Amino acid sequence: MEAVAPTAPDLARRVRAGERRRRLAAFGLTLPLCAFLLVFFVLPILGMLRLAVSNTEMAETLPRSTEAFRTWEGGGVPPPDIVDLFARELAEAHRARSLARFATRLNYEEAGLRSLVLNTGRRLARAQPPFSLDDLAAIDPSWRDPGVWAAIRRAAQPWTDLYVLAALDLQHDAEGRIVRVPPERAIYLDILGRTFRIAAVVTLACLVIGYPLAYTLAHLPERHAHLLMIGVLLPFWTSLLVRTAAWIVILQREGPLNELLQWLGLIDRPLELVFHRPAVYIAMTHVLLPFMVLPIYSVMRTIHPSYVRAALSLGATPWTAFRRVYLPLSLPGVSAGCLLVFILALGYYITPALVGGATDQMISWFIAFYTLQTVNWGMAAALGSILLLATLALYLLFARVVGIERLRLA
Amino acid sequence: MRRRLVAALALAGLSALAATGVAQARDLTVVSWGGAYQDAQRKAIFDPYMQETGRKIVEDSWNGGIGALRAKAEGPPTWDVVQVETDELVLGCEEGVLTPLDWEKLGGKDRYIPEAVHECGVGNIVWATVLAYDGDRFRDDPPKSWADFFDTKTYPGQRALRRGPRQALEFALMADGVPLDRIYAVLRTPEGIERAFRKLDSIKGDLIWWEAGAQPPQLLASGEVVMTSAYNGRISAANRNEGRNFRIAWQAGYVYQIDSWVILANSDRKDEAMDFVAFASRPDRQAALAMLIPYGPTRVDAAELLPPEVAADIPGTPANRQYGLFFDRDFWVEHVEKLTERFNAWAAQ
Numbered sequence: 001m002e003a004v005a006p007t008a009p010d011l012a013r014r015v016r017a018g019e020r021r022r023r024l025a026a027f028g029l030t031l032p033l034c035a036f037l038l039v040f041f042v043l044p045i046l047g048m049l050r051l052a053v054s055n056t057e058m059a060e061t062l063p064r065s066t067e068a069f070r071t072w073e074g075g076g077v078p079p080p081d082i083v084d085l086f087a088r089e090l091a092e093a094h095r096a097r098s099l100a101r102f103a104t105r106l107n108y109e110e111a112g113l114r115s116l117v118l119n120t121g122r123r124l125a126r127a128q129p130p131f132s133l134d135d136l137a138a139i140d141p142s143w144r145d146p147g148v149w150a151a152i153r154r155a156a157q158p159w160t161d162l163y164v165l166a167a168l169d170l171q172h173d174a175e176g177r178i179v180r181v182p183p184e185r186a187i188y189l190d191i192l193g194r195t196f197r198i199a200a201v202v203t204l205a206c207l208v209i210g211y212p213l214a215y216t217l218a219h220l221p222e223r224h225a226h227l228l229m230i231g232v233l234l235p236f237w238t239s240l241l242v243r244t245a246a247w248i249v250i251l252q253r254e255g256p257l258n259e260l261l262q263w264l265g266l267i268d269r270p271l272e273l274v275f276h277r278p279a280v281y282i283a284m285t286h287v288l289l290p291f292m293v294l295p296i297y298s299v300m301r302t303i304h305p306s307y308v309r310a311a312l313s314l315g316a317t318p319w320t321a322f323r324r325v326y327l328p329l330s331l332p333g334v335s336a337g338c339l340l341v342f343i344l345a346l347g348y349y350i351t352p353a354l355v356g357g358a359t360d361q362m363i364s365w366f367i368a369f370y371t372l373q374t375v376n377w378g379m380a381a382a383l384g385s386i387l388l389l390a391t392l393a394l395y396l397l398f399a400r401v402v403g404i405e406r407l408r409l410a
Numbered sequence: 411m412r413r414r415l416v417a418a419l420a421l422a423g424l425s426a427l428a429a430t431g432v433a434q435a436r437d438l439t440v441v442s443w444g445g446a447y448q449d450a451q452r453k454a455i456f457d458p459y460m461q462e463t464g465r466k467i468v469e470d471s472w473n474g475g476i477g478a479l480r481a482k483a484e485g486p487p488t489w490d491v492v493q494v495e496t497d498e499l500v501l502g503c504e505e506g507v508l509t510p511l512d513w514e515k516l517g518g519k520d521r522y523i524p525e526a527v528h529e530c531g532v533g534n535i536v537w538a539t540v541l542a543y544d545g546d547r548f549r550d551d552p553p554k555s556w557a558d559f560f561d562t563k564t565y566p567g568q569r570a571l572r573r574g575p576r577q578a579l580e581f582a583l584m585a586d587g588v589p590l591d592r593i594y595a596v597l598r599t600p601e602g603i604e605r606a607f608r609k610l611d612s613i614k615g616d617l618i619w620w621e622a623g624a625q626p627p628q629l630l631a632s633g634e635v636v637m638t639s640a641y642n643g644r645i646s647a648a649n650r651n652e653g654r655n656f657r658i659a660w661q662a663g664y665v666y667q668i669d670s671w672v673i674l675a676n677s678d679r680k681d682e683a684m685d686f687v688a689f690a691s692r693p694d695r696q697a698a699l700a701m702l703i704p705y706g707p708t709r710v711d712a713a714e715l716l717p718p719e720v721a722a723d724i725p726g727t728p729a730n731r732q733y734g735l736f737f738d739r740d741f742w743v744e745h746v747e748k749l750t751e752r753f754n755a756w757a758a759q
Contacts, residue, residue, distance in 0.1 A: 187759060375480045
């Protein structure tokens with residue numbers, strides 16, 4: 001059989017089909033990555049956002065009262081049948097040892113409600129139903145306070161804004177309005193501000209140290225550049241914990257740095273560095289420096305020396321040639337480095353936790369505190385979500401101002 | 411052919427799963443406070459237990475907090491026996507995080523001092539948080555009171571306290587001139603809490619906070635702080651093991667309390683855990699521990715085994731009882747979460 005030569009439209013179709021297949025195959029190759037991102041990145045983040053507003057504790061421990069409280073319109077004290085149902089379920093939950101979960105949740109609404117609920121549950125478990133408001137008030141007069149019932153009603157709703165508000169130093173007052181928390185309890189806006197401030201200072205420090213370093217690296221003869229590069233990379237490959245611990249030793253009150261400065265006569269009594277802000281800046285700058293140097297270096301390598309030479313031959317001073325020609329050409333690396341360092345610094349936890357004091361902790365410390373120490377997932381998720389959203393907003397602003405297409409990540 | 415390959419792969423996958431299942435069969439995990447204290451426990455209790463029973467123990471350490479216990483109790487079992495402070499014992503028992511103990515196996519409740527007996531826990535040591543300093547740095551005029559601790563003019567330099575409200579509030583009131591027997595009465599009023607925080611606030615710039623019991627001796631040794639609160643046993647251990655000259659200002663006042671062994675409710679090795687707790691509570695083991703690190707035994711019949719020179723370093727014994735404040739369990743169970751929140755906000759500002 002003889003092969004028939006394809007006609008023109010037929011050929012075009014076949015080429016298109018071939019291209020489609022190739023594109024599909026290429027896409028198929030990224031499938032594992034997409035699946036990985038979905039399972040280990042997108043889903044957990046969605047889960048975290050959900051946890052920040054999730055409100056299931058009461059529904060799980062006191063299901064029937066939860067239904068009843070959702071139908072109650074609020075204001076004052078609930079009707080007797082809801083009070084009775086609630087009290088009966090408190091007693092049941094006490095016997096099942098599941099009351100603590102609800103009590104802990106209620107305590108987030110107002111400190112002190114935890115022991116109110118647990119004590120009442122313990123007493124009710126020994127008493128006979130039906131229960132009235134007077135029975136509850138006989139155990140603790142707080143049960144006559146409409147604020148307590150309003151808090152329970154909020155805990156019964158399917159979703160809550162409690163954690164997100166708390167993470168912004170806000171709360172509901174007794175009438176349900178959103179108000180600022182009292183100053184002795186307000187911390188998270190400060191901490192968020194501090195987190196951004198520390199990240200900004202560290203980014204600036206990295207830039208000031210990293211730019212000349214990258215310039216030197218890019219302009220040294222190959223052999224020396226390699227040696228210097230190893231000097232940059234070696235700390236990069238060393239464990240974060242080891243480097244942080246080393247800074248504690250170096251910066252401590254009677255450590256080498258203070259002794260050197262005293263020996264040189266620059267200070268007459270040791271500086272307080274470790275467990276204070278300077279140590280946080282120094283250690284974080286050291287840890288993050290390679291993330292600044294590498295992108296800048298990789299961009300500088302691509303800048304051909306003839307550009308600067310051309311500027312010089314046209315009469316520019318070296319400073320003008322640098323400012324008008326070299327600097328703008330290296331800017332994509334600078335923006336990439338700054339963005340990398342800033343965003344990495346925002347989420348820093350272990351370095352400030354080890355070398356900083358109580359007033360140097362960043363938002364991650366509080367996220368860890370709520371997940372590990374008090375197991376308040378709602379609060380941890382709300383703080384995490386706010387950090388995520390703030391970072392995203394900042395990234396978009398950056399993309400808008402600098403232009404994302406100008407970024408070159410190494 | 412291809413089908414057989416798939417079957418073989420599936421089989422391999424299954425056996426890999428089975429292998430991880432086997433790997434998850436774990437040894438009894440005992441959790442304590444780490445550092446010199448856990449080293450002493452290893453010599454006095456863990457190693458002898460393994461020798462006597464032929465069973466294995468895996469150790470872990472932690473820094474306390476009811477939240478950590480809740481987290482462990484919600485997940486798959488990883489911890490079995492844990493040493494806890496009193497408020498963690500009471501809260502954990504109430505919340506069903508801990509399992510009730512078999513007091514028959516422990517030799518009966520009347521063998522112990524009354525504060526050591528609880529449905530979910532058996533006291534294993536009496537310990538104290540004390541004011542400690544480096545004797546080599548203060549030859550002439552060492553700090554003698556908590557008022558000295560808060561006096562940064564006479565005693566310049568940084569000082570350290572345990573992070574969190576427990577003991578810090580008590581010490582602040584001691585420094586403010588409240589007599590020992592009035593401390594908790596004052597703390598039970600809102601003004602008392604304000605007063606304690608105000609006192610802490612007065613030296614906030616010179617305060618750093620430790621979390622693990624091993625830190626205070628390190629902070630003293632490195633010269634980072636001039637004085638610190640510390641667990642009494644860690645100070646003695648640093649002197650004994652590292653040749654330090656740290657001193658405890660017993661007369662400044664100290665808070666003493668009882669730690670207990672508990673078993674987590676989600677443990678899947680409860681019988682073995684109970685055997686371990688019973689072993690650790692034997693009078694000879696309690697006395698052996700006290701000889702290695704000066705924390706007091708909770709068994710009446712263990713205290714009798716101790717020589718007087720060891721008893722002198724132990725909190726709550728006649729030599730120093732008049733300076734001691736017994737940790738008010740009920741106060742802290744009621745208030746620890748609220749005050750921790752307040753403390754965190756204060757410390758971070």
